Amino acid sequence: MRYWMTVIGTGYLGITHAACMADLGYEVLGLDIDEDKVRQLNAGELPIYEAGLGELLRRGLDSGRLRFTTSYAEAAGFGDVHFLCLGTPQKPGEYRADVSQLDAAIEALAPHLVKDCLVVGKSTVPVGTAERLADRLAELAPAGVRTDLAWNPEFLREGFAVQDTLRPDRIVLGVRNRRAEMILREVYSPLGDIPTVTVGFTTAELVKVAANAFLATKISFINAMAEVCEATGGDVVQLSRALSYDTRIGGRFLHPGVGFGGGCLPKDIRAFMARADELGAGRALAFLEEVDAINTRRRTRVAALARQLLGGSIDGARVAVLGAAFKPDSDDIRDSPALDVATAIDRExxxxxxxxxxxxxxxRKKYPALNYAESALDAATGATVVLLLTEWTEFTELDPEVLGAVVARRNIVDGRNVLDPDVWRDAGWQYRAPGRP
Structure with missing residues (x-):
């Protein structure tokens, strides 16, 4: 059977999932309550930066297999499988996740369902959310309509989202019955032989937050070692390399620097801690408090390195910040270490x-008080210190002589440990980086 699908929520996850499903040959209707965004998407304009996604979006539109709407009634009549791809941000002033977008989607969709269907959550949620939403879906759906729910967490990396959707390393199916499992297996069958794990709701909800907690812990571990190296004179980059040859440890996510950011790891580990506290298992995740604290300290340390190069004070100094996104190949600035450091320096x-x-x-929209440049050289012109805070390729490949020709003083803080210190020092630069002598 070839299912007709809706994707509810057209943020980063939703647009990617909709475009990829259409590319696999499915008829897909994306839904968002933002009328401007829906018009933009129907015109083939991508509101986010993601490699390869714009082409996929336009191909889906041109084929007629993909379009977007603001109507829940239309979506309910269209789809056999409804994917929930809505945000679960951190609640203001607390650690807990805000799942109100998911609640609102169920409330709006369920009364309009006119045929048997499967609703599939892909958002990262606190344990217990899927069970609660399944019960509410059954309450609201019209009599005689079978509305199963499943939880199918996403594992997308920004910058590699299309690849991770079409060639995933695993698929997790959180289901309560065989029917839901078989529908999802058929939906994903065009991807080929992908390792698939079938679990209950609770385990499906835990998989994503556990994965993010592990990755965050690994990043903060090597950044903790950077702190030790700074106290002892060791070199954390060499330490990381030596550790990476141990197959039990490996080198991925063992890269020291200014720390992690974005819309997933920071808020997910905090929400995980909050939910564990509610369930009486807070002590099991107490270590994540220190993981979060280490991450925050690395941002402070990068600002301190800049201050050190300037003789103890940043006040009045011209500072070039290379990077605003939380990672390269993305325009996502949520919890960006680069902008966190930039605003701290601005305050000083x-x-x-x-x-x-x-x-x-x-x-510019979120931090209008900062000054912005149109190129790396433009930002660095007249600067007394340069901070490399997002490891875009164009920054890692900068020529120290070319950059040196426009700055006022050759001072650089390599916040991502991606430059060769010897090359930059040989070119007359004062070089500093977290965890390096």
């Missing part, structure tokens, strides 16, 4: 100029 009286290849528009 530094004259900040920020450049990023993709995230400037987003940064």
């Amino acid at each position: 009286g530094g004259l900040v100029s920020v450049y990023d290849p993709a995230a400037l528009d987003n940064a």
Whole structure:
């Protein structure tokens, strides 16, 4: 059977999932309550930066297999399988996740369902959310309509979202019955022989947050080692390399620097801790408090390295910040370490100029008080210190002589440990990086 699908929520996850499902040959209707975004998507304009996704979106539209709407009634009549791809941000002033978008989607969709269907959650949620939503879906759906629910967490990496959707390393199916499992297995069958794990709701909800907690812990571990190296004179980059040859440890996510950010890891580990506390298992995740604290300290340390290069004070100094996105190949500035450092330096009286290849528009909207440049050289012109805070390729490949020709002083803080210190020092630069002598 070839299912007709809806994707509810057209953020980063929703657009990617909708475009990829259409590319696999499915008829897909995306839904969002934002009328401007729906018009933009129907015109083939991508509101986010993601490699390969714009082409996939336009191909789906041109084929007629993909379109977007604001109507829940239309979506309910269209789809056999409804994917929930809505945000679960951190609640203001607390650690808990805000699942109100998911609640609102169920409330709006369920009364309009006119045929048997499967609703599939893909959002990252606290344990217990799927069970609660399944019960509410059954309460609201019209009599005689079978409305099963499943939980199918996403594992997308920004910058590799299309690849991770079409060639995933695993698929997790959280289901309560055989029917839901078989529908999802058929939906994903065009992807080929992908390792698939069938579990209950609770385990499906835990998989994503557990994975993010592990990755965050690994990143903060090597950044904790950077703190030790700074106290002892060791070199954390060499330490990381030596550790990476141990197959029990491996080198992925063992890269020291200014720490992690984005819309997933920070808020997910905090929500995980909050939910564990509610369930009486808070002690089991107490270590994540320190994981979070280490991550925050690395941002403070990068600002301290800049201050050190400037003789103890940033006030009045011209500071070039290379990077605004939380990671390269993305325009996502949520919990961006780069912008966190930039605003801290701005508060200390530094004259900040920020450049990023993709995230400037987003940064300008959220941080209008900062100054922005149109190129790395423009940002660095007249600077007394340069901070490399997002590891875009164009930054890692900068020529120290070319950059040196426009700065006022050759001072650089390599917040991502991606430059060769010897090359930059040989070119007359004062080089600093977290965890390096």
